[in-house]
Amino acid sequence: MRIDTLPTPSALIDVPRMQRNIERMQQRLDALGVRFRPHVKTTKCEPVVRAQLAAGARGITVSTLKEAEQFFAQGIDDIVYAVGMVPGKLPQALALIRRGCDLKLVADSLVSAKAIAAFGREQGLSFEVWVEIDVDGHRSGLAPADERLIEVGRALVEGGMKLGGVLAHAGSSYDYHRHEDLVRIAEQERAGAVLAAERLRAAGLPCPVVSIGSTPTALSAERLEGVTEVRAGVYVMFDLVMHNVGVCGTDEIALSVLTTVIGHQEEKGWAIVDAGWMAMSRDRGTQRQTRDFGYGLVCAEDGSVLDGYLLGSANQEHGILQRVGEPDREIATRLPIGTRLRILPNHACATGAQHPEYQAIAADGSVQTWPRFYGW
Amino acid sequence: MRIDTLPTPSALIDVPRMQRNIERMQQRLDALGVRFRPHVKTTKCEPVVRAQLAAGARGITVSTLKEAEQFFAQGIDDIVYAVGMVPGKLPQALALIRRGCDLKLVADSLVSAKAIAAFGREQGLSFEVWVEIDVDGHRSGLAPADERLIEVGRALVEGGMKLGGVLAHAGSSYDYHRHEDLVRIAEQERAGAVLAAERLRAAGLPCPVVSIGSTPTALSAERLEGVTEVRAGVYVMFDLVMHNVGVCGTDEIALSVLTTVIGHQEEKGWAIVDAGWMAMSRDRGTQRQTRDFGYGLVCAEDGSVLDGYLLGSANQEHGILQRVGEPDREIATRLPIGTRLRILPNHACATGAQHPEYQAIAADGSVQTWPRFYGW
Numbered sequence: 104m105r106i107d108t109l110p111t112p113s114a115l116i117d118v119p120r121m122q123r124n125i126e127r128m129q130q131r132l133d134a135l136g137v138r139f140r141p142h143v144k145t146t147k148c149e150p151v152v153r154a155q156l157a158a159g160a161r162g163i164t165v166s167t168l169k170e171a172e173q174f175f176a177q178g179i180d181d182i183v184y185a186v187g188m189v190p191g192k193l194p195q196a197l198a199l200i201r202r203g204c205d206l207k208l209v210a211d212s213l214v215s216a217k218a219i220a221a222f223g224r225e226q227g228l229s230f231e232v233w234v235e236i237d238v239d240g241h242r243s244g245l246a247p248a249d250e251r252l253i254e255v256g257r258a259l260v261e262g263g264m265k266l267g268g269v270l271a272h273a274g275s276s277y278d279y280h281r282h283e284d285l286v287r288i289a290e291q292e293r294a295g296a297v298l299a300a301e302r303l304r305a306a307g308l309p310c311p312v313v314s315i316g317s318t319p320t321a322l323s324a325e326r327l328e329g330v331t332e333v334r335a336g337v338y339v340m341f342d343l344v345m346h347n348v349g350v351c352g353t354d355e356i357a358l359s360v361l362t363t364v365i366g367h368q369e370e371k372g373w374a375i376v377d378a379g380w381m382a383m384s385r386d387r388g389t390q391r392q393t394r395d396f397g398y399g400l401v402c403a404e405d406g407s408v409l410d411g412y413l414l415g416s417a418n419q420e421h422g423i424l425q426r427v428g429e430p431d432r433e434i435a436t437r438l439p440i441g442t443r444l445r446i447l448p449n450h451a452c453a454t455g456a457q458h459p460e461y462q463a464i465a466a467d468g469s470v471q472t473w474p475r476f477y478g479w
Numbered sequence: 480m481r482i483d484t485l486p487t488p489s490a491l492i493d494v495p496r497m498q499r500n501i502e503r504m505q506q507r508l509d510a511l512g513v514r515f516r517p518h519v520k521t522t523k524c525e526p527v528v529r530a531q532l533a534a535g536a537r538g539i540t541v542s543t544l545k546e547a548e549q550f551f552a553q554g555i556d557d558i559v560y561a562v563g564m565v566p567g568k569l570p571q572a573l574a575l576i577r578r579g580c581d582l583k584l585v586a587d588s589l590v591s592a593k594a595i596a597a598f599g600r601e602q603g604l605s606f607e608v609w610v611e612i613d614v615d616g617h618r619s620g621l622a623p624a625d626e627r628l629i630e631v632g633r634a635l636v637e638g639g640m641k642l643g644g645v646l647a648h649a650g651s652s653y654d655y656h657r658h659e660d661l662v663r664i665a666e667q668e669r670a671g672a673v674l675a676a677e678r679l680r681a682a683g684l685p686c687p688v689v690s691i692g693s694t695p696t697a698l699s700a701e702r703l704e705g706v707t708e709v710r711a712g713v714y715v716m717f718d719l720v721m722h723n724v725g726v727c728g729t730d731e732i733a734l735s736v737l738t739t740v741i742g743h744q745e746e747k748g749w750a751i752v753d754a755g756w757m758a759m760s761r762d763r764g765t766q767r768q769t770r771d772f773g774y775g776l777v778c779a780e781d782g783s784v785l786d787g788y789l790l791g792s793a794n795q796e797h798g799i800l801q802r803v804g805e806p807d808r809e810i811a812t813r814l815p816i817g818t819r820l821r822i823l824p825n826h827a828c829a830t831g832a833q834h835p836e837y838q839a840i841a842a843d844g845s846v847q848t849w850p851r852f853y854g855w
Contacts, residue, residue, distance in 0.1 A: 111567070112855060144795055166757075166796040186796050187741040187751065190817055191487070211742055214816045242797055243742050243751050274794065365563040366587050366619050375563065375619050381542075382855075385761035385829055418650065419520055419828060420542040420562050421618055440590045441566055452795055453761055457832070459854040477853075478835040479488060479758075 104470040106404065106462075107443070111363040112382035114458040115445060116473070117406065119466045120357035121339060122154065128321065128338050129158045135327045140164050140183065140314065142336030145452045148461060148475040149177050151339060164334045168195045169479050175204045183207045183314070185270060185334070187235060187243055190218045197226055207267055211235035211244045216255045220262025231267040232259050233312060234303075238295030239288065241274035247298040256308040268312025269303070271296040272334070276319035280349050280393055285323035292320050297329035322350045340451035343400060347392035353400065353408055358454060359445035360399070361462070362422065364438050372430025373423050374438045378446055380417040384453035398422060399446035406445055414446050422446070480846040482780065482838075483819070487739040488758035490834035491821065492849070493782065495842045496733035497715060498530065504697065504714050505534045511703045516540050516559065516690065518712030521828045524837060524851040525553050527715060540710045544571045545855050551580045559583040559690070561646060561710070563611060563619055566594045573602055583643055587611035587620045592631045596638025607643040608635050609688060610679075614671030615664065617650035623674040632684040644688025645679070647672040648710070652695035656725050656769055661699035668696050673705035698726045716827035719776060723768035729776060729784055734830060735821035736775070737838070738798065740814050748806025749799050750814045754822055756793040760829035774798060775822035782821055790822050798822070 106115070132139040141155045144166035152163060152174065162181030165171045171182050180203060184196070188208040199206050210216045210232050223230045234255055237244030245252045259266045273292035279285055296315045303310040315327075316334035327333070337344075340358040341351040362378035380398065389396040401412035401424055415425040424438070431437065438444070448454035455461070461473045482491070508515040517531045520542035528539060528550065538557030541547045547558045556579060560572070564584040575582050586592045586608050599606045610631055613620030621628045635642045649668035655661055672691045679686040691703075692710035703709070713720075716734040717727040738754035756774065765772040777788035777800055791801040800814070807813065814820070824830035831837070837849045 110571075110855060186753065189739050189741045189753070191739055195486075212816060215742070218816075237744075240747075242794060242799070243744070363565050363567055365565045366591070368613070368619070371616075377562065377565070380762075380829065381832060385763070385826075386756075387761070387763070418618060423618070440588060440594075450761075453756065456757060457853070477833075479486060 105468055106361070106464055106470060109361055109462055109470065111361050111443065112378040113361045113462045114455060114460070115359050115361050116340070116461045116463045117357045117359070118463050120355060121151065124339055124341060124355060124357060125155055125158045128335060129160065131322065132333050133159060135324065137327050137330050138332035140332050140334050141339065142166070142185070142334050143170055143174060145336040145339055146455055146475060147477065148473050150463065150473045152179070155339065167479050168192060168199070169476070171199055171204065171206055173476055175199060175202070180205045183209070183233065183270070185209055187211055188215055188219055190222065193219065193222045197228060200228065207231045207233055209233050209235050209270055210255060213251060213254055213258055216258040217262065220259060220264050224263055229263055229265050231265040233268045233270040233314065234266070234299070236269050236271040236296050236299045238271045238292045239273050239275040244271065247295040247302070252299055252302060253306045253308070256303045256306065260308055266303070266309050268310050268314060268331070269296055269299045270314045272315070273317050273320045276317045277344065277348060279319070280347055282323065282349060285319050285349070286325055289320035289324035293324060293327055293330055300329065318345060319348050319350050337451050340455070342451040343396045343447055343449045344388040344392065347389055347394055353447060356447045358451045359402065359406065359447050360454065362444050362446055364440055364442040364444070366440065367435040369432060369435050372432050372434050373425055374434050376414070376422040376424050376444065377420060378414065378422045379420040381419050382457055383414065383417060383422065383446060383448055384450065384457050386450040386453035388449040396449060399448050402445040402447060404443040404445060481844055482737070482840055482846060485737055485838055485846065487737050487819065488754040489737045489838045490831060490836070491735050491737050492716070492837045492839045493733045493735070494839050496731055497527065500715055500717060500731060500733060501531055501534045504711060505536065507698065508709050509535065511700065513703050513706050514708040516708050516710050517715065518542070518561070518710050519546055519550060521712040521715055522831055522851060523853065524849050526839065526849045528555070531715065543855050544568060544575070545852070547575055547580065547582055549852055551575060551578070556581045559585070559609065559646070561585055563587055564591055564595055566598065569595065569598045573604060576604065583607045583609055585609050585611050585646055586631065589627060589630055589634055592634040593638065596635060596640050600639055605639055605641050607641040609644045609646045609690065610642070610675070612645050612647040612672050612675040614647045614668045615649050615651040620647065623671040623678070628675060628678060629682045629684070632679045632682065636684055642679070642685050644686050644690060644707070645672055645675045646690045648691070649693050649696045652693045653720065653724060655695070656723055658699065658725060661695050661725070662701055665696035665700035669700060669703055669706055676705065694721060695724050695726050713827050716831070718827040719772045719823055719825045720764040720768065723765055723770055729823060732823045734827045735778065735782065735823050736830065738820050738822055740816055740818040740820070742816065743811040745808060745811050748808050748810050749801055750810050752790070752798040752800050752820065753796060754790065754798045755796040757795050758833055759790065759793060759798065759822060759824055760826065760833050762826040762829035764825040772825060775824050778821040778823060780819040780821060
């Protein structure tokens with residue numbers, strides 16, 4: 104199979120680009136002296152995760168217990184479920200651990216910590232739990248200086264659980280686009296997580312792991328003293344949001360959607376393509392960034408950018424492709440019906456999730472189908 | 480299985496609401512004297528489509544050839560593929576027709592019409608083709624008065640194809656919220672499609688079918704003279720976008736996402752839930768409407784609206800639930816960890832697509848799992 108025989112829409116992975124993205128991150132974190140634990144929520148795809156581990160990653164991060172189950176079934180056992188644990192999901196986590204999975208849970212409240220400990224004692228199992236730290240007011244977690252941090256740690260240890268460490272994610276790094284801001288937020292992420300770990304240790308509690316990370320901070324941090332591991336997900340594909348953040352060029356984006364021109368509205372300068380929001384996702388992450396790419400940046404079938412052409416809007420299975428600024432009234436001649444194009448996505452995690460499989464294009468142009476899964 | 484034992488996040492269908500939505504549309508179109516051909520892209524789910532057909536719908540509309548293949552395999556053979564046909568997809572359409580599917584194709588250009596005719600002649604098959612009409616400048620299609628309409632019709636007939644009719648979709652109806660505007664756009668859709676059909680007939684060409692429709696226009700049209708069939712999709716579930724358009728109450732929305740509270744940021748008045756954008760979709764369709772519902776409107780587990788509480792923002796597997804206006808600093812008491820809630824979605828087509836299955840809740844509270852498919 105070659106690219107010109109693939110049906111459209113299809114999600115393409117440019118394998119050489121993906122491999123370069125994997126090596127770039129791994130080499131950076133090797134040089135900074137920390138372990139790297141990729142977040143597999145971006146692709147949910149075994150060959151991608153195999154390539155990440157082959158390059159030196161140790162363990163994986165997941166966003167759902169289904170991801171944990173799927174990757175454990177594929178032989179990966181060092182897994183952090185990086186979403187706050189609730190009582191209702193403990194039986195599912197227990198079943199995984201009973202089968203041999205080294206699954207780490209996350210908690211950021213006394214309620215959760217006590218519920219985990221109570222269930223663990225009832226089942227005769229010592230869950231390993233990492234405490235989530237909020238380093239930037241972005242989402243979940245306890246502030247590094249929050250007094251409840253020690254109570255949570257103590258509830259786990261006194262409840263017979265294993266306090267494995269702390270975990271932070273500077274999700275607000277996506278809001279910046281200057282290198283100096285990314286360096287600053289990376290240092291804030293590092294310092295917050297390390298402070299939380301030191302406070303736990305000062306209270307006589309164990310805290311072997313200090314886990315931080317997001318793609319922008321992992322690629323910008325200048326020092327990682329006190330950190331034991333970094334997590335990042337989207338770096339493996341990159342996307343237009345990350346391009347706007349300033350951590351990749353458009354020629355490093357490994358994911359695109361192959362599409363076909365199916366019609367035109369010539370007076371408006373529109374080409375209609377068969378990649379709508381079902382193929383691109385509804386993610387409009389570049390809308391509030393420095394450059395709004397609509398639903399994606401248009402490339403020729405060979406991947407070269409058609410500068411100034413965007414997927415301006417999208418219905419379920421129709422995309423409207425336009426030139427930025429002056430309408431291209433010759434668009435039907437330039438991109439006739441049947442023309443095949445690639446669209447670079449705003450957000451690789453969201454676009455990937457719309458597709459049951461990736462078509463992985465190797466350096467020699469050969470294509471392999473790499474399945475991915477979805478659901479919970 | 481009952482709702483309180485379902486894992487979260489899950490996509491729920493309130494079956495009595497769905498059934499009422501189906502009956503409302505069918506009765507309306509029966510009274511207006513036209514056939515109804517539901518668009519199955521909203522649910523891609525056999526039991527839903529069976530209920531639509533059982534209520535009187537005749538044939539279905541699809542947005543992908545995969546939908547055509549899946550529903551044909553389930554015994555439904557009267558299918559319109561309502562996306563402009565391109566040469567690359569003709570072999571897939573041909574295979575379906577050869578197996579007995581009464582598949583209708585759509586074209587809006589001479590290039591497509593000629594390509595279909597050439598391929599059909601080569602294969603010894605007369606494809607039935609409907610010409611797409613643009614009644615509101617929304618997307619694809621030829622304007623009703625466009626002189627190329629006759630050329631396209633003639634190219635099909637002279638090429639040995641069957642000119643089955645015209646098809647229009649007033650997608651711009653989603654941009655309105657007053658009944659009088661919806662009545663006007665519905666009449667514009669009707670009049671445009673009928674004019675196109677009359678022009679084809681006046682040129683000596685056949686045009687048996689006049690197919691129009693969108694949920695807002697189908698529910699607002701006062702007369703449908705000259706129309707033979709109506710298409711609509713999202714009415715079967717409804718959603719917050721449709722609520723803002725003014726064609727349903729929130730108590731008619733049949734789709735919701737069941738979720739669990741997993742944490743809080745009390746000072747900010749946040750409850751964190753396990754329904755992020757992966758469960759809700761990235762659709763922010765209410766953003767530019769009269770009322771912005773964020774990522775969804777919050778209800779108790781029993782479906783009663785918690786007025787003023789929205790899913791304000793979303794990460795992949797985290798939703799941030801907030802009160803509109805003044806933060807609810809008692810939210811951890813009001814909605815403690817483990818609380819189960821339902822979120823009404825902005826857009827039922829997009830939210831459904833994130834889930835491998837629906838959990839269908841019957842009037843007696845019993846639950847059935849209804850699978851849905853995705854991909855192309």
